[in-house]
Amino acid sequence: MIDRDLTPGERAALAAQVERLREEHRDLDAAIEALRDAGQxxxxxxxxxxxxxxxxxxxxxxxxxxxxxxxIA
Structure with missing residues (x-):
């Protein structure tokens, strides 16, 4: 957890990294499915x-x- 507020640049960098990781996650999903569909x-x-x-x-x-x-609630 970060104890300080993120700057707009830091927030944008984190958002870009999150999107890149989501794409890699989707790619792995497709690779797993393709491997299963291949038979062997x-x-x-x-x-x-x-x-x-x-x-x-x-x-x-x-x-x-x-x-x-x-x-904080």
Missing amino acids: VDQLQLQRLKKRKLLLRDKLSLLEDQLTPDI
Whole structure:
């Protein structure tokens, strides 16, 4: 968590990084689906792609949390 407000430049850089990671996440989804559709599934490769996809999801969550201001209720 960031203890200070983000500058507009920092916010734009984080938003760009989030979008890049979302695109990579979608690409991994497509690669996983293509691998499954190919018939002969390399389980090790499939497992690696899924693990990478989960790591991207975690990173995305952290960055999205930084972009969302904390609201004290």
